[in-house]
């Protein structure tokens with residue numbers, strides 16, 4: 001593997017919301033003069049060497065994805081590994097698949113950790129395949145987005161970890177493992193031999209490793225299941241937040257509201273501007289259709305915002321707004337950047353592409369059970385009256401509950417309530433007040449690991465109960481004593497993990 005020591009002694013996340021000191025940042029790349037599989041195996045060995053270096057330096061080591069997290073989950077004071085160029089990808093033939101695999105072989109692909117979700121979408125499109133779901137903007141790496149449970153709003157799919165079926169983990173200078181579920185075996189003996197690794201089939205270990213924010217070692221390769229390429233037919237509509245709409249928000253029963261197409265959407269997302277005088281919501285629905293050539297690809301609006309782009313793409317423009325002007329400025333921004341639109345069509349990767357953001361964006365994502373949605377909407381409105389004006393809007397996305405042990409989309413039907421804003425003391429105050437209110441009203445909830453949160457050990461235990469113990473037990477099985485220390489950081493200490 002090519003290992004490039006970077007000159008920087010500090011790491012700043014992509015959206016410039018924090019900087020932390022770090023002893024060494026290495027940018028990694030596969031050797032160019034080797035075949036794909038030899039290059040991959042050579043990189044496995046080098047990753048082991050880097051873990052040894054951290055142990056010898058008596059310091060920590062952590063893999064970095066694209067650096068899109070708002071929390072310091074990807075950081076450590078010791079060695080940070082920039083994995084973005086580790087992006088080999090492999091098609092999977094019958095020889096690599098266990099005879100006990102219950103799916104279809106052509107669904108499977110094996111990709112290296114640094115592959116960006118956007119790039120993967122592109123690559124799959126050319127093979128007539130597609131991811132089952134992804135977040136709204138897709139500059140993240142596959143390993144990084146899986147590790148914090150990145151989600152979109154595909155009602156019946158779930159989040160990124162929910163289509164991952166195998167993980168190749170480098171856990172020590174002398175050990176790397178291929179982890180998959182015992183109840184859903186995928187890899188054949190030949191594949192395990194090709195990767196020169198050892199197989200571990202265990203549901204509890206696998207489910208724990210899926211969302212483990214760098215704390216289970218270095219994820220080198222990921223086996224994922226895809227779908228045949230499809231199109232999304234997308235609409236955005238302004239709708240009154242009346243009794244029927246509120247009911248739909250917390251049941252996903254769409255019969256009594258007037259969606260653009262009379263069928264259950266693949267994707268349903270609601271944005272509520274608390275300053276909208278008409279009390280309307282902006283509702284984005286997407287319907288899954290078979291892929292046919294010749295459709296008109298999606299076009300961005302006048303502000304350059306595409307049909308799948310989310311609030312973080314443009315909410316940074318709200319920096320430094322005087323409190324008295326917040327309602328007007330938020331409303332003007334939403335009207336110009338996030339306006340309703342009629343039918344737009346594209347593949348998953350065209351609708352949710354690799355957008356960029358402007359300014360110091362902040363975001364908090366709260367996972368709640370579907371049926372609590374309107375209660376949380378009302379709490380957000382009350383908190384806004386008490387400590388606002390919040391410089392942003394409230395967004396609601398929905399996913400099927402995840403099997404990942406610490407997936408924050410853990411409720412059978414999870415609504416993720418998002419508060420996208422700009423970095424400021426008033427945003428911090430608002431986020432704290434929302435968390436206080438949810439605790440005081442005893443609303444069961446979780447928080448996105450990669451977005452702003454004030455998690456601590458007691459809070460995590462309250463949110464995940466016995467699942468947290470299972471996750472810790474899995475980590476204790478996978479890592480040896482030294483591994484548990486080197487794969488820790490400031491946050492895992494605070495979260496009661498080390």
Ligand SMILES: Cc1cc2nc3c(=O)[nH]c(=O)nc-3n(C[C@H](O)[C@H](O)[C@H](O)COP(=O)(O)OP(=O)(O)OC[C@H]3O[C@@H](n4cnc5c(N)ncnc54)[C@H](O)[C@@H]3O)c2cc1C
Nearest residue numbers: 065066067068069135136141144147150151213214219450
């Ligand atoms: C503009 C913007 C839009 C966003 N949109 C969404 C959205 O739609 N939905 C959503 O859920 N979230 C969203 N997020 C949050 C984001 O998806 C998550 O924070 C995600 O984890 C970032 O992925 P990354 O590749 O940048 O990983 P990083 O932030 O770099 O790392 C995330 C975690 O993964 C670990 N990790 C990375 N690579 C490896 C590896 N190879 N082995 C082991 N651990 C590894 C890191 O150590 C870290 O703990 C958004 C963030 C931004 C800034």
